[in-house]
Amino acid sequence: MARLSPYLLTTSATCACAVAGSLASDPDSSYYKNLTKPAWNPPNWVFPLAWTSLYACIAGTSGYTLARLKQDGNTEEAGRYSAALATNxxxxxxxxxxxxxxxxxxxxxxxxGVLALSxxxxxxxxxxxSKPAGALLAPYAGWTAxxxxxxxxxWWLNNKN
Incomplete structure (x- = not known):
């Protein structure tokens, strides 16, 4: 049986993540609309634009990293990287x-916070x-922070206790 390309695997996993998160997100819900948000909260249209570009970076940089690790014969590190990516x-x-x-x-x-650390x-x-691949992925860590x-x-603005 042929093995799937690292790029196909990371793209599929990232797309599944994006779909799952999108299905749960509802910025038009009365719940979300009624939350008090800070003045620096971006407009709702910013989130899908930001996430789409970040997901593309995740898929591409992770696919590249896994391909390099496998090409170098570092299957143990590729397994650890895959587990870290899946967790993230x-x-x-x-x-x-x-x-x-x-x-x-x-x-x-x-x-x-745990997502930002991950x-x-x-x-x-x-x-x-790859330092360039890491630099391409760095905005993802910044966005999650x-x-x-x-x-x-x-949470602070809406804490009722």
Whole structure:
């Protein structure tokens, strides 16, 4: 049986993550509309644009990294990288469920923080194999750190206790 290309695998996994997160996100819901948001909250149209470009970077840089690791015969590191990527994408996709569906703003903030740490780790792992690929992926870590701050601010502004 032929093995799938690392690019096909990372693109498929990233697309699945994007679809899962999109299905859970509902910025038009009364819940989200009624939340108090900080003045620095971007307009809703910014999020799909940012995420689409970030997902493309994740798929491309991760595919490249895995291809390089496999080409170099470093299957153990490729396995660790794949596990880190899978964990990151699972955290990414599930955050929307925590925030938009569960309405648990404190948990969503913690969730976003773990995602930001995972994203920074993915950038670190990628940069060890290719500095340019790591640099291309770095905005993802920055965006998830921003999302953590934004989630925390929304939680703070809407804390009823």
């Amino acid at each position: 994408l699972a955290l990414n996709a599930s955050w929307s469920y925590t925030f938009f569906r569960s309405h648990r703003l404190g948990l969503a903030t913690a969730h976003a 994203s920074a780790d993915l950038v670190r792992r990628t940069a060890r194999i 921003f999302a953590t701050a934004l989630s925390g601010s929304i």
